[in-house]
Amino acid sequence: MRTLLLGLDGTCHPVLDPLLDDGLLPTLESVFERSVTGALTSQLPPWTPSAWPSLYTGVNPGKHGVYGFLRFDGYDYDVVDATDVRAHSLWELLDYHDKSSVVVNVPVTAPASEIDGAVIPGYVSPEDPPGHPEGILDDVREAIGEYSVYGPMDTPGEAELGDIAAHTRTRGDAFAYLVDRFDPDFGFLEFQQTDTVFHRRPTDEAAIECVFSSVDDAVATALEAADPDNVVVVSDHGIGEYNGYEIRVNECLRDWDLLEATAGGEGMPSWDAIARRRLQRGESGEKPSPGVLERGVSLLASVGVTSQRIEAVLEPLGLAEFVASVAPTDAVRAGTEQVDFPASQAYMRDRIELGVRLNVAGREPDGVVGPDEYDAVRDTVIERFSALEDPDGRPVFEAVFPREDVFEGPYVEDAPDVVVVPREFENFLNGSLLGERFGTPRESWNHKRDGLVAATGPDIDGDESLADAHLFDIAPTVLATLGVPRSDLMDGRPLSVVDPTPAETYPDYEDSGRATRDDHEVADRLAHLGYLDES
Structure with a gap:
């Protein structure tokens, strides 16, 4: 694999650094020690359903069309899905240049687009999302055992730490299976529970350590399977205490x-x-x-x-x-x-x-x-x-x-x-x-504006700075590590740590090759997490 992109939802240096300092995350610590790191400024609004599409398309919501969990039609509304993201994802641009990808658990990716490789959708999808290729989620479950989009903390009730850890580790297991099967040029693996734990159990140190240590285990599994040249770690926003009203x-x-x-x-x-x-x-x-x-x-x-x-x-x-x-x-x-x-x-x-x-x-x-x-x-x-x-x-x-x-x-x-x-x-x-x-x-x-970014590998210049890094810059930066031109529609630019590739005009975005959404069980989970008002 040329480049692995790791997404830690809602993670920022004030949250991650103490865990690294305590030696709880040996795999991530080894990545960060080799990396150039910095804060990553998120967009407005800095929330999952809009921020991840902005990160993986490199454009602002005015160009991709998703502003929150809901789409509106007059006074009616529904939960958004990937058909609402009307801009090319970086794995679609890679596919255009004959490069393959494995994408696991990334929010707002269901129904999945048809690419060379595999897509297992993540957050804001049904529990059994239409992945790509057809039947791939069944294949994953047969190969690794239980795999679910939503975890124990996404449903009402007090989740056991063992269940939380087991759920998180399945991300790494699924990714490793798909990497072995498809041998992709690019991989994108996202972890949602790093954000969820602070919405559900923000003062529970045992739960927080459990989530991040199991993420560390899953990252180790992913790194061993992919053996990537470059590793880029990002978050869509930060998180922290709300001391106001x-x-x-x-x-x-x-x-x-x-x-x-x-x-x-x-x-x-x-x-x-x-x-x-x-x-x-x-x-x-x-x-x-x-x-x-x-x-x-x-x-x-x-x-x-x-x-x-x-x-x-x-x-x-x-x-x-x-x-x-x-x-x-x-x-x-x-x-x-x-x-x-x-x-x-x-x-x-x-x-x-x-x-x-x-x-x-x-x-x-x-x-x-x-x-x-x-x-x-x-x-x-x-x-x-x-x-x-x-x-x-x-x-x-x-x-x-x-x-x-x-x-x-x-x-x-x-x-x-x-x-x-x-x-x-x-x-x-x-x-x-x-x-x-x-x-x-x-x-x-709840959410803060600054997330984090770290990058290491032969295509990363460790002497350069990541100061002023913005969410929109991640897609063109990742494309540069694979030698692929960015879209001339992107609002972001390759960060100074990579040799920039030129901008290119790609075919107009068309919502083709996607399945039609026929089921959602997600809205009650969003309400449970406090994302949607219930009255």
Whole structure:
């Protein structure tokens, strides 16, 4: 193998360095000791479903089209997949130059593209994703035993450390099997649990050490199988403590008379309901008929007895958590006050996007903001959030932008109209209506802007610096190590540690050679991890 790209989701030097210093990661330590290393600045938004596509295409979301976990069609939505990434991946460009690849567990790669080699999709795919070639996942399971896209920490309940370690090591085993079978020029192996552990168990040192030590074992397996000339280690973003506030963006918009609320189940449905009814069981996307309990709770909500008000009564009595644990999710949703999207001027749809969308007439089905009002309403949103201060008198956001100041390309129209950047990424965004603008972050750890990059091998100049390395630079850098020209559409450039290859004009991207998505069981996992608001 000429080049192996290792992806450690959500990993940054403040997280990794103490583990290296304690001698817990001998394989990664040996790689880093030989490498030139540095911080890797992520994009906006610095979250898995958009950041990994940006890394493996070398272009910003305005050119590939994915901004978060969701795609939107009017007020409807669905979980994104690889058909939404409308730019060439680096393994597709390698295939164009007759070089083969093995790609394992990389997010947003299902359904897989047809290349010389193999693709086993990762995060944001169904549990049994359509890989390439057809039947390859079955072959992997037959060769190594159990292999699953999602791990023990991705589902509710307290996962055992042994199960976590075994799941993580299967990544290395699957990769080694595929390398032996396909003998590729390029390999890409990603680990998602390095991020998940900080969302689920951020203060559990045993769990953190378990995840990273098992990743180290899997990396050792991959290195032994591939014997690569070059090794590049990257992360899509960093992670760390959130010491600020939870910012209820839609509550702010409601206070500013830009958002309307509704009760009785007519707003955004819960992702638990979507996953169980439409995605896991293969039912249609139509709104399911409510049951008797749901209709009753919905009627109460319509006269003001909402789930939020009930919780406010139960909380001082110590009963809120118990009632939440036994109440059916659909019934809670039916009684929850929610955003009335058609009636609102502005709203946050998906907090992962870091943005606010306007309800524009002629663009949304029931838009209320006329095209001649667009600039004025958007300017108002920008001014309000730019001036917003937390209860301590500090600015909530370090920047608030119109979308065209952040993104460039043919898919800018798919972006939120306003992009908000939390101050030092210490404030947690929430789109739910909870009665107050500010609260305690629901997660004590979350994403930061700086990840990491390390590179070693004969095509890497160890005397050069990785200062100012950006997420978009990884794809052209990897291509350079294989002597393949980068696309002239890429926003990134080869890092100074490699001899750059020239830019080339490739054929227009076409969504061909991909299977049609026919199943998703992913939305409930995303809600469980806190990525999607449940009301």
